[in-house]
Amino acid sequence: MNKNYDVIVVGAGTSGMMAAITAAQQGARVLLIEKNKKIGKKLLLTGGGRCNVTNNRPVDDLVAHIPGNGKFLYSTFSQFNNFDVMTFFNDLGVALKEEDHGRMFPVTDKSKTIVEALLNTINEQEVTLLTNTVVTKLIHDGQQIRGVRTELEEFSAPSVILTTGGRTYPSTGSTGDGYKMAKKVGHTITPLYPTESPLISEDEFIQARTLQGISLQDIDLTVLNAQRKPVVTHTMDLLFTHFGVSGPAALRCSSFVNIALKDGPVSVVIDSYPQQTIAALTASLQEAAQSKKQLNNALSGFLPERLMTFFIDRLGLSEMIAEKVPLDGLIALATLMKGFEINIVRTFPIEKSFVTGGGIHLKEINPKTMESKKINGLYFAGELIDINGYTGGFNITAAFCTGHVSGKNAAETASYFAY
Numbered sequence: 001m002n003k004n005y006d007v008i009v010v011g012a013g014t015s016g017m018m019a020a021i022t023a024a025q026q027g028a029r030v031l032l033i034e035k036n037k038k039i040g041k042k043l044l045l046t047g048g049g050r051c052n053v054t055n056n057r058p059v060d061d062l063v064a065h066i067p068g069n070g071k072f073l074y075s076t077f078s079q080f081n082n083f084d085v086m087t088f089f090n091d092l093g094v095a096l097k098e099e100d101h102g103r104m105f106p107v108t109d110k111s112k113t114i115v116e117a118l119l120n121t122i123n124e125q126e127v128t129l130l131t132n133t134v135v136t137k138l139i140h141d142g143q144q145i146r147g148v149r150t151e152l153e154e155f156s157a158p159s160v161i162l163t164t165g166g167r168t169y170p171s172t173g174s175t176g177d178g179y180k181m182a183k184k185v186g187h188t189i190t191p192l193y194p195t196e197s198p199l200i201s202e203d204e205f206i207q208a209r210t211l212q213g214i215s216l217q218d219i220d221l222t223v224l225n226a227q228r229k230p231v232v233t234h235t236m237d238l239l240f241t242h243f244g245v246s247g248p249a250a251l252r253c254s255s256f257v258n259i260a261l262k263d264g265p266v267s268v269v270i271d272s273y274p275q276q277t278i279a280a281l282t283a284s285l286q287e288a289a290q291s292k293k294q295l296n297n298a299l300s301g302f303l304p305e306r307l308m309t310f311f312i313d314r315l316g317l318s319e320m321i322a323e324k325v326p327l328d329g330l331i332a333l334a335t336l337m338k339g340f341e342i343n344i345v346r347t348f349p350i351e352k353s354f355v356t357g358g359g360i361h362l363k364e365i366n367p368k369t370m371e372s373k374k375i376n377g378l379y380f381a382g383e384l385i386d387i388n389g390y391t392g393g394f395n396i397t398a399a400f401c402t403g404h405v406s407g408k409n410a411a412e413t414a415s416y417f418a419y
């Protein structure tokens, strides 16, 4: 097997596949090394197995949906963005469709369609693909990258792109090898933490599983920090589980929860009626309570039945006939419906979360090229760097786009060595 290449890409995940294709399209001889037997294992899992390939939002929105240092990507997105990702797949004959919140999927509803299209392109571009092979070390002379070492042999190239991913779902191959390799060559790794992760509570009603299985649509979920200041609010769906809360609103709040937990206790507050004031909601409750039924029956339809019963019990109104409930009881109920607080003790661990927060320090990466500022010819892309976005295609977009930019520049750097 040939040992000399222009560009070596380490990790055939979302960003690595795109990096390898782009470098090859620039004319580089590319080696793509993957530790798994198959490529794109994590990408196959996304969007519930349908591959949330990107998001159809303007670039400013993309950045806003990447709370972990999204602004660093402005330069990347000016070169290659979500619309380019869509064009890329359309040009490969993969039709995409838009769903809620701008999420884009292949019309086949199968992740395989996306990974197969990438694999076919990798083959067409004559990228050398080496699977079942673990890269263990970056070879360099202190200034310039020279290649990589695997468990068995060495390969050389003037450009190496590290795309080994984060530390979530290690069964997909992302076990954090890239952090260690980057650290060894002098890079700083900012603390890693779980993001896009369900929230765990030890509140009594959670442990008693009172609300397990209830889902709420388009609620506001707000994170309160130790000073009880609101840190962030997300309007999305929420699910009560046996351990706490999950669903899109909880996942989106999770990175803020983990950051806030460093300073003390954290809670989340559910506003089930974000479009109404307490006064307006009280008025609606008052109208519905003009009834001789028990309060929870009179108010059925305002909330899932078990949640309403739970609130009514909590306020000591459970045995009451609706029309007998005093106004301050209804005000208290409206207040609880708009401000139900749950204490959060932690999120799921990083291995069971969707996205890794933290990573290679961005000050050490050139945002225009994705090249290391410490070792010439070393590039980074994907979740490995200190960037994290919301699920909904934002991480995948960041990975594809940084993959493209690193691939293009790595090929250009390598071309100087050809003379």
Ligand SMILES: Cc1cc2nc3c(=O)[nH]c(=O)nc-3n(C[C@H](O)[C@H](O)[C@H](O)COP(=O)(O)OP(=O)(O)OC[C@H]3O[C@@H](n4cnc5c(N)ncnc54)[C@H](O)[C@@H]3O)c2cc1C
Pocket: 010, 011, 012, 013, 014, 015, 016, 033, 034, 035, 036, 039, 040, 041, 042, 043, 045, 046, 047, 048, 052, 133, 134, 135, 136, 163, 164, 165, 166, 168, 169, 172, 173, 174, 175, 176, 177, 178, 353, 354, 355, 381, 382, 383, 384, 389, 390, 391, 392, 393, 394, 395, 396, 397, 399
């Ligand atoms: C269940 C799940 C659902 C998700 N859903 C969404 C979603 O809907 N929207 C969204 O935006 N994001 C989602 N994400 C996150 C998204 O999938 C990742 O952010 C993205 O795929 C990261 O791409 P990457 O190229 O950085 O890393 P990966 O795709 O993880 O690729 C890294 C690759 O490097 C290989 N590798 C690692 N170390 C070595 C080594 N030493 N030698 C050789 N190869 C190595 C790994 O085997 C792997 O193939 C989800 C994640 C999970 C786990």
